[in-house]
Amino acid sequence: MKKIRKPIQIAALRFEKPSAIAGEPGSIETEVVALCDDGSIWTILGNDNEWVPLPPIPQDQLREDWLAAVGEELVSGFLVQRNAISGILEEYRQELRLAFNSHESAKDAAKAVNAKLQAHR
Known part of the structure:
Protein backbone atom coordinates (compact mmCIF):
# COMPACT_ATOMS: atom_id res chain seq x y z
CA MET A 1 0.00 0.00 0.00
CA LYS A 2 1.30 3.43 -0.91
CA LYS A 3 2.04 5.72 2.05
CA ILE A 4 0.30 9.08 1.91
CA ARG A 5 2.44 12.13 2.67
CA LYS A 6 0.91 14.16 5.50
CA PRO A 7 1.73 17.71 6.58
CA ILE A 8 2.89 17.99 10.18
CA GLN A 9 3.58 21.73 10.27
CA ILE A 10 2.29 24.56 8.09
CA ALA A 11 3.30 28.22 7.85
CA ALA A 12 1.60 30.92 5.79
CA LEU A 13 3.37 34.06 4.61
CA ARG A 14 1.52 37.10 3.28
CA PHE A 15 3.23 39.78 1.24
CA GLU A 16 2.41 42.51 -1.24
CA LYS A 17 3.16 41.72 -4.86
CA PRO A 18 3.81 44.90 -6.90
CA SER A 19 1.50 45.59 -9.81
CA ALA A 20 2.84 45.07 -13.33
CA ILE A 21 1.08 48.30 -14.32
CA ALA A 22 2.59 51.54 -13.01
CA GLY A 23 0.34 53.47 -10.65
CA GLU A 24 -1.96 50.55 -9.85
CA PRO A 25 -1.95 48.97 -6.40
CA GLY A 26 -0.30 45.60 -5.94
CA SER A 27 -2.01 42.49 -4.70
CA ILE A 28 -1.71 40.60 -1.46
CA GLU A 29 -0.22 37.15 -2.07
CA THR A 30 -0.04 34.19 0.25
CA GLU A 31 2.66 31.55 0.24
CA VAL A 32 2.10 28.38 2.23
CA VAL A 33 5.00 26.18 3.33
CA ALA A 34 4.39 22.67 4.67
CA LEU A 35 6.74 20.28 6.46
CA CYS A 36 5.61 16.70 5.83
CA ASP A 37 5.97 13.51 7.85
CA ASP A 38 8.48 12.11 5.32
CA GLY A 39 10.84 15.06 5.96
CA SER A 40 10.09 16.84 2.68
CA ILE A 41 9.15 20.54 2.59
CA TRP A 42 6.68 21.89 0.06
CA THR A 43 5.52 25.38 -0.92
CA ILE A 44 2.61 26.81 -2.88
CA LEU A 45 2.02 30.41 -3.93
CA GLY A 46 -1.56 31.61 -4.18
CA ASN A 47 -4.61 29.44 -4.68
CA ASP A 48 -4.20 28.16 -8.20
CA ASN A 49 -0.54 27.10 -8.35
CA GLU A 50 0.89 23.64 -7.76
CA TRP A 51 2.76 22.46 -4.69
CA VAL A 52 6.51 22.53 -5.32
CA PRO A 53 9.06 20.59 -3.24
CA LEU A 54 11.95 22.56 -1.76
CA PRO A 55 15.46 21.08 -2.10
CA PRO A 56 16.35 18.63 0.67
CA ILE A 57 18.26 19.97 3.65
CA PRO A 58 21.82 18.59 3.76
CA GLN A 59 22.51 16.04 6.46
Missing part, protein backbone atom coordinates in the same frame (compact mmCIF):
# COMPACT_ATOMS: atom_id res chain seq x y z
CA ASP A 60 25.60 16.38 8.64
CA GLN A 61 26.48 12.70 8.22
CA LEU A 62 26.68 13.18 4.46
CA ARG A 63 29.21 15.99 4.96
CA GLU A 64 31.19 13.94 7.49
CA ASP A 65 31.30 10.97 5.09
CA TRP A 66 32.39 13.30 2.27
CA LEU A 67 35.15 14.83 4.46
CA ALA A 68 36.36 11.33 5.34
CA ALA A 69 36.50 10.56 1.62
CA VAL A 70 38.53 13.76 1.04
CA GLY A 71 40.94 12.63 3.75
CA GLU A 72 41.27 9.18 2.16
CA GLU A 73 41.96 10.79 -1.23
CA LEU A 74 44.69 12.94 0.33
CA VAL A 75 46.32 9.89 1.93
CA SER A 76 46.05 7.52 -1.02
CA GLY A 77 46.32 9.89 -3.96
CA PHE A 78 48.63 12.60 -2.67
CA LEU A 79 50.64 10.74 -0.02
CA VAL A 80 49.62 13.01 2.83
CA GLN A 81 50.31 11.46 6.23
CA ARG A 82 47.18 10.07 7.86
CA ASN A 83 47.93 11.78 11.20
CA ALA A 84 47.91 15.18 9.44
CA ILE A 85 44.44 14.81 7.90
CA SER A 86 42.33 16.23 10.76
CA GLY A 87 44.52 19.36 10.93
CA ILE A 88 44.36 19.84 7.16
CA LEU A 89 40.57 19.40 7.09
CA GLU A 90 40.25 21.98 9.88
CA GLU A 91 42.65 24.42 8.18
CA TYR A 92 40.71 24.28 4.90
CA ARG A 93 37.28 24.01 6.55
CA GLN A 94 35.76 27.02 4.73
CA GLU A 95 36.96 25.95 1.28
CA LEU A 96 35.81 22.39 1.91
CA ARG A 97 32.37 23.56 3.07
CA LEU A 98 31.98 25.51 -0.18
CA ALA A 99 33.15 22.51 -2.21
CA PHE A 100 30.66 20.22 -0.42
CA ASN A 101 27.78 22.66 -0.94
CA SER A 102 28.74 22.92 -4.64
CA HIS A 103 28.52 19.11 -4.93
CA GLU A 104 32.21 18.85 -5.81
CA SER A 105 33.58 15.33 -5.69
CA ALA A 106 35.83 14.33 -2.79
CA LYS A 107 38.59 13.57 -5.28
CA ASP A 108 38.42 17.06 -6.82
CA ALA A 109 38.31 18.69 -3.37
CA ALA A 110 41.37 16.67 -2.28
CA LYS A 111 43.18 17.72 -5.46
CA ALA A 112 42.46 21.42 -4.72
CA VAL A 113 43.60 21.09 -1.09
CA ASN A 114 46.76 19.27 -2.17
CA ALA A 115 47.55 22.06 -4.65
CA LYS A 116 47.28 24.62 -1.82
CA LEU A 117 49.44 22.48 0.43
CA GLN A 118 52.10 22.23 -2.27
CA ALA A 119 51.98 26.01 -2.84
CA HIS A 120 52.73 26.60 0.85
CA ARG A 121 55.81 24.37 0.84
Whole structure:
Protein backbone atom coordinates (compact mmCIF):
# COMPACT_ATOMS: atom_id res chain seq x y z
CA MET A 1 0.00 0.00 0.00
CA LYS A 2 1.30 3.43 -0.91
CA LYS A 3 2.04 5.72 2.05
CA ILE A 4 0.30 9.08 1.91
CA ARG A 5 2.44 12.13 2.67
CA LYS A 6 0.91 14.16 5.50
CA PRO A 7 1.73 17.71 6.58
CA ILE A 8 2.89 17.99 10.18
CA GLN A 9 3.58 21.73 10.27
CA ILE A 10 2.29 24.56 8.09
CA ALA A 11 3.30 28.22 7.85
CA ALA A 12 1.60 30.92 5.79
CA LEU A 13 3.37 34.06 4.61
CA ARG A 14 1.52 37.10 3.28
CA PHE A 15 3.23 39.78 1.24
CA GLU A 16 2.41 42.51 -1.24
CA LYS A 17 3.16 41.72 -4.86
CA PRO A 18 3.81 44.90 -6.90
CA SER A 19 1.50 45.59 -9.81
CA ALA A 20 2.84 45.07 -13.33
CA ILE A 21 1.08 48.30 -14.32
CA ALA A 22 2.59 51.54 -13.01
CA GLY A 23 0.34 53.47 -10.65
CA GLU A 24 -1.96 50.55 -9.85
CA PRO A 25 -1.95 48.97 -6.40
CA GLY A 26 -0.30 45.60 -5.94
CA SER A 27 -2.01 42.49 -4.70
CA ILE A 28 -1.71 40.60 -1.46
CA GLU A 29 -0.22 37.15 -2.07
CA THR A 30 -0.04 34.19 0.25
CA GLU A 31 2.66 31.55 0.24
CA VAL A 32 2.10 28.38 2.23
CA VAL A 33 5.00 26.18 3.33
CA ALA A 34 4.39 22.67 4.67
CA LEU A 35 6.74 20.28 6.46
CA CYS A 36 5.61 16.70 5.83
CA ASP A 37 5.97 13.51 7.85
CA ASP A 38 8.48 12.11 5.32
CA GLY A 39 10.84 15.06 5.96
CA SER A 40 10.09 16.84 2.68
CA ILE A 41 9.15 20.54 2.59
CA TRP A 42 6.68 21.89 0.06
CA THR A 43 5.52 25.38 -0.92
CA ILE A 44 2.61 26.81 -2.88
CA LEU A 45 2.02 30.41 -3.93
CA GLY A 46 -1.56 31.61 -4.18
CA ASN A 47 -4.61 29.44 -4.68
CA ASP A 48 -4.20 28.16 -8.20
CA ASN A 49 -0.54 27.10 -8.35
CA GLU A 50 0.89 23.64 -7.76
CA TRP A 51 2.76 22.46 -4.69
CA VAL A 52 6.51 22.53 -5.32
CA PRO A 53 9.06 20.59 -3.24
CA LEU A 54 11.95 22.56 -1.76
CA PRO A 55 15.46 21.08 -2.10
CA PRO A 56 16.35 18.63 0.67
CA ILE A 57 18.26 19.97 3.65
CA PRO A 58 21.82 18.59 3.76
CA GLN A 59 22.51 16.04 6.46
CA ASP A 60 25.60 16.38 8.64
CA GLN A 61 26.48 12.70 8.22
CA LEU A 62 26.68 13.18 4.46
CA ARG A 63 29.21 15.99 4.96
CA GLU A 64 31.19 13.94 7.49
CA ASP A 65 31.30 10.97 5.09
CA TRP A 66 32.39 13.30 2.27
CA LEU A 67 35.15 14.83 4.46
CA ALA A 68 36.36 11.33 5.34
CA ALA A 69 36.50 10.56 1.62
CA VAL A 70 38.53 13.76 1.04
CA GLY A 71 40.94 12.63 3.75
CA GLU A 72 41.27 9.18 2.16
CA GLU A 73 41.96 10.79 -1.23
CA LEU A 74 44.69 12.94 0.33
CA VAL A 75 46.32 9.89 1.93
CA SER A 76 46.05 7.52 -1.02
CA GLY A 77 46.32 9.89 -3.96
CA PHE A 78 48.63 12.60 -2.67
CA LEU A 79 50.64 10.74 -0.02
CA VAL A 80 49.62 13.01 2.83
CA GLN A 81 50.31 11.46 6.23
CA ARG A 82 47.18 10.07 7.86
CA ASN A 83 47.93 11.78 11.20
CA ALA A 84 47.91 15.18 9.44
CA ILE A 85 44.44 14.81 7.90
CA SER A 86 42.33 16.23 10.76
CA GLY A 87 44.52 19.36 10.93
CA ILE A 88 44.36 19.84 7.16
CA LEU A 89 40.57 19.40 7.09
CA GLU A 90 40.25 21.98 9.88
CA GLU A 91 42.65 24.42 8.18
CA TYR A 92 40.71 24.28 4.90
CA ARG A 93 37.28 24.01 6.55
CA GLN A 94 35.76 27.02 4.73
CA GLU A 95 36.96 25.95 1.28
CA LEU A 96 35.81 22.39 1.91
CA ARG A 97 32.37 23.56 3.07
CA LEU A 98 31.98 25.51 -0.18
CA ALA A 99 33.15 22.51 -2.21
CA PHE A 100 30.66 20.22 -0.42
CA ASN A 101 27.78 22.66 -0.94
CA SER A 102 28.74 22.92 -4.64
CA HIS A 103 28.52 19.11 -4.93
CA GLU A 104 32.21 18.85 -5.81
CA SER A 105 33.58 15.33 -5.69
CA ALA A 106 35.83 14.33 -2.79
CA LYS A 107 38.59 13.57 -5.28
CA ASP A 108 38.42 17.06 -6.82
CA ALA A 109 38.31 18.69 -3.37
CA ALA A 110 41.37 16.67 -2.28
CA LYS A 111 43.18 17.72 -5.46
CA ALA A 112 42.46 21.42 -4.72
CA VAL A 113 43.60 21.09 -1.09
CA ASN A 114 46.76 19.27 -2.17
CA ALA A 115 47.55 22.06 -4.65
CA LYS A 116 47.28 24.62 -1.82
CA LEU A 117 49.44 22.48 0.43
CA GLN A 118 52.10 22.23 -2.27
CA ALA A 119 51.98 26.01 -2.84
CA HIS A 120 52.73 26.60 0.85
CA ARG A 121 55.81 24.37 0.84
